[in-house]
Amino acid sequence: MTAEAPPKIRIRGLSKAFGPKVVLDRLDLDVPAGSSIVVIGGSGSGKSVLIKCILGLIEPDAGTIEIDGRNVLAMSRAERESVNDHIGMLFQGAALFDSLPVWENVCFGLIAKRRISRGDARGRAVEILSQVGLGPEVADLSPSELSGGMQKRVALARAIAAQPDIVFFDEPTTGLDPIMGAIIDDLIVAQVKRLGATAFSITHDMASAQRIADTVAMIHKGSIVWKGPAAAIRDSGNAFVDQFVRGSTEGPIRMEVRR
Amino acid sequence: MGTVLGVLGSVGAAVFAVLATAGQVTLFAASALGHCIRPPFYPRLLARQMLEIGYFSLPVVALTAIFSGMVLALQSYTGFARFSAEGAVATVVVLSITRELGPVLAGLMVAGRIGAAIAAEIGTMRVTDQIDALTTLSTNPMKYLVVPRLVAATLVLPMLVVVADILGVMGGFIVGVFKLEFNAASYMARTWEYLKFEDVFSGLVKAAVFGFIIALMGCFQGYHSRGGAQGVGAATTNAVVSASILILVFNYVITELFFAR
Numbered sequence: 001m002t003a004e005a006p007p008k009i010r011i012r013g014l015s016k017a018f019g020p021k022v023v024l025d026r027l028d029l030d031v032p033a034g035s036s037i038v039v040i041g042g043s044g045s046g047k048s049v050l051i052k053c054i055l056g057l058i059e060p061d062a063g064t065i066e067i068d069g070r071n072v073l074a075m076s077r078a079e080r081e082s083v084n085d086h087i088g089m090l091f092q093g094a095a096l097f098d099s100l101p102v103w104e105n106v107c108f109g110l111i112a113k114r115r116i117s118r119g120d121a122r123g124r125a126v127e128i129l130s131q132v133g134l135g136p137e138v139a140d141l142s143p144s145e146l147s148g149g150m151q152k153r154v155a156l157a158r159a160i161a162a163q164p165d166i167v168f169f170d171e172p173t174t175g176l177d178p179i180m181g182a183i184i185d186d187l188i189v190a191q192v193k194r195l196g197a198t199a200f201s202i203t204h205d206m207a208s209a210q211r212i213a214d215t216v217a218m219i220h221k222g223s224i225v226w227k228g229p230a231a232a233i234r235d236s237g238n239a240f241v242d243q244f245v246r247g248s249t250e251g252p253i254r255m256e257v258r259r
Numbered sequence: 260m261g262t263v264l265g266v267l268g269s270v271g272a273a274v275f276a277v278l279a280t281a282g283q284v285t286l287f288a289a290s291a292l293g294h295c296i297r298p299p300f301y302p303r304l305l306a307r308q309m310l311e312i313g314y315f316s317l318p319v320v321a322l323t324a325i326f327s328g329m330v331l332a333l334q335s336y337t338g339f340a341r342f343s344a345e346g347a348v349a350t351v352v353v354l355s356i357t358r359e360l361g362p363v364l365a366g367l368m369v370a371g372r373i374g375a376a377i378a379a380e381i382g383t384m385r386v387t388d389q390i391d392a393l394t395t396l397s398t399n400p401m402k403y404l405v406v407p408r409l410v411a412a413t414l415v416l417p418m419l420v421v422v423a424d425i426l427g428v429m430g431g432f433i434v435g436v437f438k439l440e441f442n443a444a445s446y447m448a449r450t451w452e453y454l455k456f457e458d459v460f461s462g463l464v465k466a467a468v469f470g471f472i473i474a475l476m477g478c479f480q481g482y483h484s485r486g487g488a489q490g491v492g493a494a495t496t497n498a499v500v501s502a503s504i505l506i507l508v509f510n511y512v513i514t515e516l517f518f519a520r
Contacts, residue, residue, distance in 0.1 A: 052391070055391075055394070055395055056394070057391050057394060057395075081397050084394070084395060084396075084397050085397050087395065088395075089392070089395040091388045091391070091392055092388070093387055093388060095387055095388035095389050095391065095392040096389075096392075097384075097389055097392070098389075099380075108396050108398070109396040109397060109398075112396055112397055112398045113397055158396075
C-alpha cells in the first residue's frame with residue numbers, strides 16, 4: 001500500500017492581521033496536484049492577501065503553507081526562490097514592466113534564471129505569444145501600446161513562459177469586457193491543461209470562476225466557509241455561497257457600506 | 260496643562276516618527292549595500308543608469324556651474340574691491356567651486372532631476388504590482404532596481420562634479436578676464452596658486468556621498484510608496500526634499516572632517 005501523495009498546496013491555520021483588522025483567520029485549504037481551484041469572495045474578504053501569502057509577498061502572522069509537502073514559510077530565501085522558479089503568476093493589472101518591450105517581458109523569468117540567452121529570447125517570446133493568440137508584431141511593442149485584453153494575454157504568456165507547476169491568477173478577467181474575459185478564461189484553461197499544472201485563481205466574477213474551476217472555495221472574513229465542485233456552485237446549500245452567486249444584499253454577508 | 264501635554268505628545272510622536280524613518284532608511288541602506296557585493300549583478304542596468312544619471316544630467320549641471328562661477332567672480336570682485344583685495348577673486352572662485360559649490364549645486368540639481376525620477380519610477384512599479392512581479396519571476400527587486408541606481412549615482416556624481424569644477428572655474432575666468440579685465444595668464448596663475456589636492460578631493464568625496472544619498476532616498480521613498488498616484492506623488496516630493504536636506508547636512512559633516520582644525 002502506498003502513502004497518499006500530499007496535496008500540491010496545503011494551508012493550515014493561516015492568519016494575517018493589519019493592525020486591528022484581521023484579514024486571514026486560521027484559514028485551512030488543500031489544493032490537489034493538477035486541479036484548478038478558484039477562491040471566490042467579496043472585496044476585502046482576504047483573497048488577495050491569501051494569494052500574496054502563498055507567493056511569499058506577504059509574511060503571515062501564523063500558520064503553515066506547504067508546497068509539495070514542504071513548508072515554504074520555514075525556507076531560506078534561496079530555497080524559496082527555487083520554489084518560485086516553478087510558479088507562474090498573472091497579476092490583476094497585468095503588472096507588465098513598462099520599461100521593457102513585450103518580448104523581454106515574456107522571457108524575463110527565463111533570462112533571469114539564465115535558462116535562455118537574450119539573443120534567443122525574442123524568438124522564444126514569439127513562440128509563447130502565439131500560444132496566447134498574439135502575433136509576432138506584438139513582440140517589439142511597449143506594454144503601454146497594448147489594449148487591456150492584450151496586456152492580460154502578454155501577462156499570461158509571461159506566467160506560463162517557464163512552464164511552471166503552479167500558476168496563480170489574480171482576478172484574471174477584471175476590467176475586461178465579457179467576450180475578452182471569456183477568451184482569457186479559455187486561454188487559461190487551455191494553457192493550464194497543456195502544462196499539466198495546478199491552477200489557483202481568485203475572482204469575484206462568477207462566470208469566470210465556473211469556466212476555470214474544477215473546485216470552488218468561498219472565503220469570507222478570512223476563512224473558507226464552503227468548498228465544493230464547480231458544478232455545484234449554484235446548488236451549494238450554503239447561505240454565503242447562495243448570496244454571493246445571486247448577488248443579493250440579503251443574507252449572512254454584510255458589506256461594510258456606510259449609508 | 261492638558262494643552263501642554265497635547266503639544267508635548269505631538270512633538271514626541273513627530274520625533275518618534277522621524278527616528279523610525281531614520282531606522283528604516285538605515286536598514287534599507289544596509290540591505291542594499293549587502294546586495295551590492297553579492298551576485299547576480301546587472302551590468303546592463305548599471306550602464307543604463309550611469310547614462311541616465313550622468314550623461315543626461317550634464318546640461319543642467321554644466322549650466323548651473325558656469326553661471327555660479329560667473330556670479331561668484333562678480334560678487335567677490337564687488338565685495339573685495341571695498342578693501343582693495345580684488346586680486347583674491349580667482350582664488351576665491353576656485354576654492355568655492357571645488358570645495359562647496361561644485362558638489363552641492365550638482366548634488367541639489369541631480370536630486371531634483373534624478374531623485375524624483377527614481378522615486379516616481381519605483382513608486383509606480385510598487386503600486387502597479389511590478390515589484391511583486393519581479394519577486395515571482397525569481398528576481399530580487401533590491402538587486403534589480405536599487406543596487407544599479409545606488410552604484411551608478413555614487414560613481415557618476417564625482418564625474419559630474421569634475422565637469423562642474425572645470426566649468427565653474429571657466430565661468431569665473433570669463434567674467435574675470437572679459438568683464439573685470441584681469442590678465443588671463445595672471446588669473447589662471449592665481450587659480451592654481453592656492454589650490455590644493457584636498458580641495459578637489461574633498462569635493463569629489465562629497466559628490467560620491469551625495470550621489471549615494473540621492474539614489475538611496477529616491478529608491479527608499481519609491482519602494483515604500485502606497486496608495487496609487489497620490490502615494491507616488493508624495494514619494495517623489497519626499498525623495499527630493501529628504502535628499503536635499505541630507506545633502507546639506509552631510510556637506511557640513513564632510514567639511515568638518517576635512518577642514519576642521
